Amino acid sequence: MTHPHTGHTDATGQPDDAGRSDTTTTGRSAQDVAGDVVARVLARAGAAAVGTGRTEHTAYDGDQMELEERTSLRRVGGLSTELEDVTEVEYRQLRLERVVLVGISGEGTPEEAEISLRELAALAETAGSQVLDGLLQRRQKPDPGTYLGSGKAAELAQLVRAAGADTVVVDGELAPSQRRALEDVVKVKVIDRTALILDIFAQHAKSREGKAQVELAQLEYLLPRLRGWGESMSRQAGGQVGSASAGMGSRGPGETKIELDRRRIRNRVARLRREIAAMEPARATMRASRRRNAVPSVAIAGYTNAGKSSLLNRLTGAGVLVENALFATLDPTVRRAQTPDGRQYTLTDTVGFVRHLPHQLVEAFRSTLEEVAEADLVLHVVDASHPDPEGQISAVRHVFADIPGAMDVPEVIVLNKADVADPAVVARLRSRELHSVVVSAHTGEGIAELLALIADQLPRPGVQVELVIPYERGDLVSRVHEEGEIETAQHTEQGTAIRAKVDASLAAELTAAAVRS
Incomplete structure (x- = not known):
């Protein structure tokens, strides 16, 4: 579903040549290379290109320990697909995807198409890909068959072969039939903007709740896009065992692999929804605590x-x-x-x-x-x-x-x-x-x-109080300092004499604890 790619930057936020192989021999970063690709594509389409910025940390950003963790994964480009003794997960972590971008500019202005394509390049680079080239087509609306139309799809296939790309990223949301048709033409994996964003979310989620939310979104996106091939579709035997009473025409292989996958995904989605619902009370409790205080x-x-x-x-x-x-x-x-x-x-x-x-x-x-x-x-x-x-x-x-x-x-x-x-x-x-x-x-x-x-x-406290709080209730005095607006505060024999503005709930607690005159 997703590949755990991680963008690699050094402590200054600049891409690290030692950890990223998607730099040129002159040491230019992947962002620069992606920017050049976008500029080339936009030049072919008659649009201008705008430069990209870099991250600079300040003393207020602290040690950025999470950045070090995120950039700890070393990745290598150009690896052979014939790796031995390497699991698929390890291979996906190591392999640097080489992508070609595809966009349609007919639905908006040329400036909007430029911005969208640049954003797509940034998304692809953030996902850990190397942007090689792109295709920007002028047409009013996507082709219902191959998104681009048969002629442009064939041109894209030639571009993919010439660039040596293994993935096409489309700047839009593809219908399942469009993705399948385009894959059949270009002969490499095709993903859309939605799948790319989901992949980035999967890489960056840290908390248990965040991971569950991302997985739920991925599965709901994947469910209508499952695809199977040939005999591998039939995994569970049916025949006369389960359907003898149904008569002729109903006996067959039983539940196919794609049906089994769909059922498993639906079960997993239901379980994730329950888990996320179970996590919501904790967040609601924290919000209620802040409101109460x-x-x-x-x-x-x-x-x-x-x-x-x-x-x-x-x-x-x-x-x-x-x-x-x-x-x-x-x-x-x-x-x-x-x-x-x-x-x-x-x-x-x-x-x-x-x-x-x-x-x-x-x-x-x-x-x-x-x-x-x-x-x-x-x-x-x-x-x-x-x-x-x-x-x-x-x-x-x-x-x-x-x-x-x-x-x-x-x-x-x-x-x-x-x-x-x-x-x-x-x-x-x-x-x-x-x-x-x-x-x-x-x-x-x-x-x-x-x-x-x-x-x-910010909302200000609206209840005016003027009373003496005994010294043993210093906790209430502290809350007045934190939550209210103190006008005067004096130490007396009975306690702390306070004139302040507080919210209604704290005013009630102060009144109950105040020294009676």
Whole structure:
């Protein structure tokens, strides 16, 4: 179903020549090679190309131990397919797939086709592939047979043979019949954008819940796409044993292999749904605990590779993985933070979104995405240096619309990467998104303004209390400091005299414990 490829970068986020064989003899990275391929394809299609950026870590990103773990897998390109004494799993881990990209540009503008193809190249490189070449076709809509049409499919087959590719990646979602027809023409494995995204998710999931969510999405994608060949389809004998009473025409081989696979997948899907449902109460309990303790929550959401994890590290020093790769973060990270006036709140780093995010993933990650709907404020991080930031904003809000309650949460647009963004683009975005702030998680520009904006947007305690808390209830005084807004606090003979604003539940506890005059 998936291959455990892992992108290889060194401690600075740059691809490591020692661990990656997909570098040229001049030491150029796979991202540079993929960028050249996209430029060549776009040049053939009459479009321009835009460069890609690199990851640079700051002191706020910590030791990046997870990055070291992710890059520990050494992979080699050009291995023979006739390996001996190597299991298929080990072979898949070692072998570097060589891919050809395919896209259709007739449904949108040339600029949109360019951005989509560049994103597809980045997805393929993140999945651990070597991008060799590509084909961009101008047509209004995909061919129902081979997606490209018979002529372009034949041209693609020649391109695949000339490049020595073993995989074709289509920039769209293929129907099962289209994938089979295209594979029959090009004679190599064909996958679509959805399968590629699922493969990346499978590589990067760390937690038990994340792995279960990804597997569920993969199986639901795979179920209608099972394919069998010839006699291998018939594994269980039927004949007269099971169907003698049914008469002529009903006796046969019994349950075929593909039917058996489908039944096993359905059983596994049902089991995964139960497991994920069983994990949801734990997440709900943590959210309820935060609400009970009146700790406001802020969710960091946005397009993949927009800099959400870098922003979390800058705000909290969380040290979570930062990598110039798509979908580097899948498992939510929750960290406690504090407003400039001393109020406590939580920051949650969520999974990134992408154009045409597979609906299987939205459904499987629904419990995780509900962190956005349960938040008091959403920091919608946008890569202001991207060629199409408006498209990214639209794609993220499209996913928000599928999460019940997410569109009702107050949203702040955080225009990140201001240090490398075009000032004219930043000004255009600020004019369109009135509730926005410009920052750079890398340099720290605008972070103070963002923190002040968070403090202003978070819900404030609404109950005024003025009472004396006995010294033996120092825990309540501590909670007032963390959750409320203290106006005055004085030590007296009876206890701590406090005048503050707190939420209703804490006000009730304070009143019950207060010294009676």
